[in-house]
Amino acid sequence: MSRNEIRIAGAGGQGVVTAGRILAEAAILSGNDATHSQVYGPQSRGGASRSDVVIASGEIGFPLADDIDLLIVLSGEAYSRYEPELSSEGRLVVDSRCAPSDLNGDARQFAVVDTARAISGSQLVTGVVALGVLQALEDVVEADALREAVSARVPRKHREMNLEALQAGMELVGGGGA
Amino acid sequence: MSQAQLIQGNEACVKGALAAGCRFYGGYPITPSSEIAEQMVRLLPDLGGVFIQMEDEIASLASVIGASLAGSKAMTATSGPGFSLMQEHIGYAAMTEVPCVVVNVMRGGPSTGLPTSPSQGDVMQARWGTHGDHPAIVLAPSSVAEVFDVTVKAFNLAERFRTPVIILYDEIIGHTRESVVLPDSIEVVDRVQPTDAPADFWPMIAPDDGVPPLPAFGDGYRFHVTGLAHDERGFPTNDAQVAEALVARLHNKIDAHLDEVIEVDTYMVDDAEIAVFAYGIVGRSAREAVMRARDNGIKAGLIRPVTLWPFPYEQVAEVAAQVDTILVAEMNLGQIIGEVERAAAGKAEIKGYLRADGEPITPTALLEAITPDKEGQR
Structure with a gap:
């Protein structure tokens, strides 16, 4: 793996920034170099939120995403904003709720938000479900490292719920996404 | 060597400051610098340090200058709008030769501008934002690891030359998390202390390198601090020759040691x-x-x-x-x-x-x- 750029884009409150941070920490635990950057608006809730993770086997020069390899979108606003920026080689994963009817044939869609709601009763673990999907699809970090990073990053009382969310994300792919 | 850890630029700044001996933080939180205040308030008390949230950025830097004169290594952090308010006291610290570190995590301007977006719009303000012919040391790190190193260097230069040092980086460096292995040990410089007995000491007599010793307020040495042009005793003067010699010394103490400063x-x-x-x-x-x-x-x-x-x-x-x-x-x-x-x-x-x-x-x-x-x- 030379350089892998992953963007998780969604809405404030979906845990997008935490998910990106977990992924970068898992990459470091897996023996790679990683960076994490975030873009957010001045408001504390709602609005667009985005997390970029760069993972490389060697030292990372430019720490920001410059040419996204994989884009995961978790809200309609994020889809309209970031899908057009994806290059033709970039891979796309979309939450089923915000997938348009004319979704690109190579894109994959999964019920990420609905799965998160079923587990937590809110959207809070959406980002972690997305990490499960990502892991099952791309195997970018070691699965054990990802579990370890989730456990270390989330509050203790929500640990089990987040590990469940991660597992559910992996199983969404196992069940064969639409 | 310690373990690789994923940390933000703003966290690396705090770690560098504490490693360099910073024990006072006076500030007013502002995006995108707030994580510095957030970490300082958590970490300083256990180290015997002091954190004060002041009423604004003018008072923030005033508190830092006071803490430094009392013998503490001190800093503040802000962004463009707060940096504008700090200009008055940056000049005061330069004139009174008070070691301190000011971090400006740059965001889009002018005015309140783009609070969560990066910019490098304060480069000339960092040099010329405060009035008068003053020296300026401004450092600009370009990675999270370098934020740590530069923050240590900023404190060391501030102590070495008795001058405010400004660290300028942008929102991206402040918020991006990178994998960093922090050094186990660093070189720490402390301000020079007087060798004279208190009765023989005058506060602004500089040795050959142009940097007068700085005892802590309350140590028993004569103390006089003023932003007015002052003589070697620290007292105000209108004497043209004395004023000229003072301003020249403020510049020369740094210009004569550029190899220690320029990187x-x-x-x-x-x-x-x-x-x-x-x-x-x-x-x-x-x-x-x-x-x-x-x-x-x-x-x-x-x-x-x-x-x-x-x-x-x-x-x-x-x-x-x-x-x-x-x-x-x-x-x-x-x-x-x-x-x-x-x-x-x-x-x-x-x-x-x-x-x-x-x-x-x-x-x-x-x-x-x-x-x-x-x-x-x-």
Whole structure:
């Protein structure tokens, strides 16, 4: 793996920034170099939120995403904003709720938000479900490292719920996404 | 060596400050610098330090100056709007020779501008924002690891030269998390203490290197601090010769030791036809662009000043004599480019890649700018 750029884009409150941070920490635990950057608006809730993770086997020069390899979108606003920026080689994963009817044939869609709601009763673990999907699809970090990073990053009382969310994300792919 | 950890630039700043001996933080939180205050309030009390949230940024730097005079290593952190308010006391600290560190995590301006977006719009303000002929040391790290190193260096230079030191980085460096292995030990410099008995001591008598010793207020030494021009006893004066000698000394104590202050990173400039001049996060884009250009057979290089002020005129002049073109890339409408032109003095063509919309300058964009078109033009 030379350089892998992953963007998780969604809405404030979906845990997008935490998910990106977990992924970068898992990459470091897996023996790679990683960076994490975030873009957010001045408001504390709602609005667009985005997390970029760069993972490389060697030292990372430019720490920001410059040419996204994989884009995961978790809200309609994020889809309209970031899908057009994806290059033709970039891979796309979309939450089923915000997938348009004319979704690109190579894109994959999964019920990420609905799965998160079923587990937590809110959207809070959406980002972690997305990490499960990502892991099952791309195997970018070691699965054990990802579990370890989730456990270390989330509050203790929500640990089990987040590990469940991660597992559910992996199983969404196992069940064969639409 | 310690373990690799994923930390933000703002966290690295706190770790560097504490390692360098900072034990006082007075500030007023503002995006994108707030994580510095947030970490300081958590960590300082256990180290026997003090954190105060002041009523505004004017008072913040005032509290830092007071703490420093009482013998503590002290800092504050802010962003553009707060940095504007701090200008008065930056000048006061320069004139009264109080060691302190001011961090400005730059965001889009003018005014409250773009609170969560990066910029490099405060480069000239960091040099000339406060009035009068004052010296300025301004450092601009370009990675999370370098934020740690530069923060340590800022405290050491502040103590060494009894002067305010400004650390300038942008929102991207402040908020990006990178994998960092922190050093196990660092060099720490402390302000020079008087060797005279208290009865023989006058506060502003400087030895040959131009830096007077600074006892802590309450140590029993004579103490007089004023922003007015003052004599060697520290008392105000209107004497032209005394005033001139003071202002000259304030500059000379730093100018005579530029080798301790100026740090410039160069990369592949030896045979370069075009050099990119970039600092902060743009230095990272530029390095990547230079590497890609070399892969394409273009002789490109990089000059990346870590020290923005005093400006590295000599180092830039050397590169200008070697290359045809220097491309200055900065996230503003053209600030440091004027200094590059002064340094190059016509020896190289100076071009700008300037952007002030709150978006970063990417390696792809810079690669395009340094790649000649079919006619060989850039």
